[in-house]
Amino acid sequence: MMIRRLPACLLVFVLAAPLAFARSHADTPADTHTTARHAAARAAKEVPPPPSAYNDHPRLAIILVIDQFRGDYLDRWRADFKNHGFNLFLQKGAYFPDCYYDYANTKTAPGHATIGTGAYTDGHGISSNDWWDLARNQDRPVTSVEDERYRLVGEPDSSIPANQPGAPPTAAKYLTGSSPRNLLASTVGDELRLATQGQAKVYGVSLKDRAAILPAGAAANGAFWIDPASGSFVTSTFYMPQLPAWAAAFNTGGRIAQAEQEANAPANTTQFYNLVGRTPAANSYELDFAEALIQGEQLGQGDVTDMLTVSLSANDIIGHQVGPDSSDEHDMVDALDTQLDTFFTWLDKNIPGGLGNVWIALTADHGIAPVPATAAQYGLNAATWDLNKLSEALNYAINMKFSPGEKIDYILPHQELPYIALNPTEFLKAGIIEQEAEAAVQQLLPAAVASLTPGAPEPAPSDAPPAAPTADHPAPQPSDTRLPPRPVLFRSYTREQLATGAYPPTPWGELLAHSYSPNGGWYIMVIPAAYQMEVMSSARTTHFSPYSYDRHVPMGFYGAPFAPGIYHGRVQPVDIAATFAALLGINQPSASVGRILTQALLPADNVTYPKPKPTPPVRTHHPAAHQPAATNPAKPGTKTAAPAAPKATHP
Ligand SMILES: [Zn+2]
Numbered sequence: 001m002m003i004r005r006l007p008a009c010l011l012v013f014v015l016a017a018p019l020a021f022a023r024s025h026a027d028t029p030a031d032t033h034t035t036a037r038h039a040a041a042r043a044a045k046e047v048p049p050p051p052s053a054y055n056d057h058p059r060l061a062i063i064l065v066i067d068q069f070r071g072d073y074l075d076r077w078r079a080d081f082k083n084h085g086f087n088l089f090l091q092k093g094a095y096f097p098d099c100y101y102d103y104a105n106t107k108t109a110p111g112h113a114t115i116g117t118g119a120y121t122d123g124h125g126i127s128s129n130d131w132w133d134l135a136r137n138q139d140r141p142v143t144s145v146e147d148e149r150y151r152l153v154g155e156p157d158s159s160i161p162a163n164q165p166g167a168p169p170t171a172a173k174y175l176t177g178s179s180p181r182n183l184l185a186s187t188v189g190d191e192l193r194l195a196t197q198g199q200a201k202v203y204g205v206s207l208k209d210r211a212a213i214l215p216a217g218a219a220a221n222g223a224f225w226i227d228p229a230s231g232s233f234v235t236s237t238f239y240m241p242q243l244p245a246w247a248a249a250f251n252t253g254g255r256i257a258q259a260e261q262e263a264n265a266p267a268n269t270t271q272f273y274n275l276v277g278r279t280p281a282a283n284s285y286e287l288d289f290a291e292a293l294i295q296g297e298q299l300g301q302g303d304v305t306d307m308l309t310v311s312l313s314a315n316d317i318i319g320h321q322v323g324p325d326s327s328d329e330h331d332m333v334d335a336l337d338t339q340l341d342t343f344f345t346w347l348d349k350n351i352p353g354g355l356g357n358v359w360i361a362l363t364a365d366h367g368i369a370p371v372p373a374t375a376a377q378y379g380l381n382a383a384t385w386d387l388n389k390l391s392e393a394l395n396y397a398i399n400m401k402f403s404p405g406e407k408i409d410y411i412l413p414h415q416e417l418p419y420i421a422l423n424p425t426e427f428l429k430a431g432i433i434e435q436e437a438e439a440a441v442q443q444l445l446p447a448a449v450a451s452l453t454p455g456a457p458e459p460a461p462s463d464a465p466p467a468a469p470t471a472d473h474p475a476p477q478p479s480d481t482r483l484p485p486r487p488v489l490f491r492s493y494t495r496e497q498l499a500t501g502a503y504p505p506t507p508w509g510e511l512l513a514h515s516y517s518p519n520g521g522w523y524i525m526v527i528p529a530a531y532q533m534e535v536m537s538s539a540r541t542t543h544f545s546p547y548s549y550d551r552h553v554p555m556g557f558y559g560a561p562f563a564p565g566i567y568h569g570r571v572q573p574v575d576i577a578a579t580f581a582a583l584l585g586i587n588q589p590s591a592s593v594g595r596i597l598t599q600a601l602l603p604a605d606n607v608t609y610p611k612p613k614p615t616p617p618v619r620t621h622h623p624a625a626h627q628p629a630a631t632n633p634a635k636p637g638t639k640t641a642a643p644a645a646p647k648a649t650h651p
Contacts, residue, residue: 050604051560052585053192053200053305057609058559059357060300060347061580063188063215063309065115066336067108067208068316068543069364070324071099071552077333085340089362089556092564094600096571099363099555103514104527104546105418109144109210111365111573112311116187116215116589118577120514123591125184126214127517132412132421134521141414141421143178145210147238150177154234154243154251155227177236178209180218182519185591187217188577188584189307194219195586201297201306205290207277207313209236211365215309221297224289231256231272233289246296250289259285278321280335282314287343291350300351300358305584311365312336320539323371352612359559359583361576366543367552375531376485382531383485386452387415393448394420394441401440402430410437417534417544420445422522434522438494441524449489488529495523511546560609563602571597 051057074086075097081087089095101111103120105127113119113126121127130141136148186194189202204216204223212223222239224247226232232251235243243251260267262281269275276282290310293299299306315332322328348355369375375382391411398410408430412421420441427437493502498516503509515525530547543550555571561583578594581587583601588594 050585051607051609052583053196054585056302056304057357058305058359059351059353059612060294061192061305061307061359061361061559061584062347063115063307063361063363063576063580064340065112065206065211065215065309065311066315066362066364066554067206067211067311067313068319068366068368069333069554070367070549071097071364071554073324073333074554074556077330080334081337083338083341084344085337086362086556087337088340088344088360088558089554090566093360093556093558094562094565094567094597095557096555096567096569096597096600098568099553099571099573100548101366101551101553102511102572102574103551104511104525105515106366106543106545106550108208108316108365109214112211112214113144113183113185115363115365115573115576116189116217116309117183117185118188118574118581118589118592118594119185120574120593122514122516123185123593125182125517125519127515127519128416128419129210130416131419131520133519134425143210144182145178145180145213146176147179147181147236148176150179150237152177152227152234153237153240154232154247156230156232156251177238178213179236179238180213183214183218186219186589187215188580188586188589189215189309190217190219191581191586191589192305192307192584193221195584196304199302199304201299201302202308203293203297203299204309204311205286205293206311207273207282207286208311211311211313212309215311224293226273228273228277229270231259231269231276231285244296246292247289250292255285255288274317277314278317279314280332280339282317283312283336283339284342286310286312286314287339290343291346294347294350319368320536320542323374323541324368325370325374353610355558356560356610357612359557359561359580361580362554362556362558363573363576364553367548367550368543369531369533369541369545369547369549371540372485372531372533379482380531381485381488381529383487383529384533384535385417385449385487385528386535387417389452390420390448391415393451394444397444397448398440401444402427402432410441415534418525418527419520420524420526421520422524424522427522435494435496438496438522438524442492442494445492445524445526446489449487452487485532487532489526490529491527493525493527495520495525498525508546515546557597557600561602561604561607562600565600567597567600569599571595 049055074090078090081090084092101114103110105121107128109129110121110126113124117124126144128144130143133142136142192200193202202216202220204212204220205225206212207226209225212225216223220239222235224233224235227234233247256272257267259276259281260269260272262284263276263279265272265275276285287310290308294308299308315336318328318332344355347358351358370382372382372384394411395407395409399406399408408426410423410426412423415421422437422441424434493512498512499518501513503512527546533542533544536542553573555573555576572594574592574594575597576594578588578592579597581589581592582596
């Protein structure tokens with residue numbers, strides 16, 4: 001009767017949404033209205049607010065980044081994994097095996113900025129780990145996060161900065177502090193801070209400053225990384241004037257000595273980053289610091305969601321030295337599997353309600369190329385480029401063109417692919433503007449690359465045959481009749497071309513568009529053929545290119561909203577920030593281009609979180625969950641506790 005009088009569209013609405021109907025027609029004078037009113041009352045009682053950052057669902061969101069971890073590793077070594085390290089994502093979480101960065105500048109700083117901001121370089125501005133900025137420094141490139149307006153905090157007296165007399169070779173490079181000054185987009189952590197009006201706590205941790213700062217963001221409460229010489233955790237006056245008590249206690253509590261011992265490094269080494277950083281001991285060290293931070297800052301204990309980004313650096317330090325196919329790399333991954341299991345177990349015990357109240361995203365900032373000699377054994381044209389020779393050849397050719405007979409350095413020193421930086425001062429002296437200078441260098445580049453004589457192929461790493469030979473599958477050997485690999489230039493783009501958007505309308509063009517930043521002055525973006533890279537004195541392989549092996553990273557999620565499973569199909573690291581923002585009920589970061597991974601999300605009604613055991617209301621006792629692990633010397637800090645909060649009651 002009443003329903004028959006309704007327009008058809010409303011009829012559909014009524015049938016599809018009886019609850020809404022009941023609410024909106026509760027005052028209708030009909031037989032149904034009493035039932036409807038009851039339904040509405042029931043609904044008001046029974047439908048809880050959706051889980052979000054505002055009701056601390058989850059209590060803690062962690063973005064776990066492994067520095068240099070290629071997307072194929074988890075499949076390649078999957079049979080090794082035990083318990084709930086990587087298996088937390090592979091078996092109990094949503095795992096995306098086909099995650100690729102959609103830009104061409106696969107360096108550490110842009111990777112970490114991308115993970116935090118859900119944007120690429122064209123959105124967040126970070127194009128490389130360092131770049132020339134002659135207005136700020138005439139002697140060397142500036143790093144992506146160094147900031148002379150701030151100073152380091154917590155640097156031990158024993159660590160003399162490199163710009164002071166008597167500095168050890170591995171001392172902190174510069175006295176200056178660090179900040180996200182070059183990060184032009186907000187991070188998901190920044191948005192969480194804004195959305196909760198500062199109630200959410202957000203922190204970043206890594207061995208590297210850029211990897212601690214860039215994923216966490218400008219509004220983060222703090223970011224911590226190590227002094228490379230001593231291994232002490234430091235921060236910058238951008239975040240705080242002094243280390244929190246728990247961090248100072250961690251630095252002096254014997255944990256550095258333990259890490260040195262585990263790494264078989266000399267006690268009190270001044271090369272902590274190199275000697276400990278390249279071993280699994282560095283990952284335990286970092287994860288223990290993360291635990292100290294969670295306790296010290298009481299993450300996961302408040303009424304809103306907190307966030308922590310952890311970037312594990314050790315894999316990158318060893319990875320550059322040995323390459324992806326070495327047994328050392330394999331050992332590092334297996335060790336990390338166990339270390340992650342320990343960390344996740346600790347979280348389960350120490351976050352109220354357990355691991356079910358935590359979200360963890362796992363990814364990496366970039367992949368890695370095979371060692372060129374290894375790739376060459378298979379027949380790939382994996383040449384290495386001598387960038388010093390390339391600069392010499394370019395300088396010679398530019399002088400011939402613009403200043404014959406002179407030896408002007410038109411190319412700046414300290415070059416690192418994929419960029420060749422030009423010296424505007426010298427070009428301008430010769431009356432040449434940027435467009436003309438870049439176009440000239442671009443034109444001279446192919447001949448300069450061709451002049452790089454291929455050297456003798458590098459010996460393959462002794463412990464790393466490309467594959468275990470068997471009777472059926474003998475290991476490939478370089479053919480006696482095959483020529484050595486030779487440098488090949490695939491493409492080059494001037495800054496001017498990139499800035500004006502002269503890209504092909506293809507996926508390749510998108511990679512380039514996503515890579516653009518005005519940082520770095522005048523430059524050419526140089527893309528060698530696949531598997532080629534620069535010659536490095538201290539490394540066997542690297543990452544910087546638009547090729548799949550540099551762009552492929554793992555992506556996995558663990559947490560209540562995620563439907564466990566393996567999800568094939570292209571996804572991108574920018575999707576992490578977008579998905580977390582959506583699930584937290586906050587704005588996506590300011591330049592986010594990520595997609596929400598709806599294919600892996602449970603219906604909101606099915607998402608439940610464990611109820612934490614009620615804690616005693618008396619504030620003069622820390623619950624047992626706050627007690628530090630046996631191996632962890634840090635004490636809960638007082639920074640975020642109420643003013644009357646007492647000292648920790650544990651020993
Ligand atoms: Zn990296």
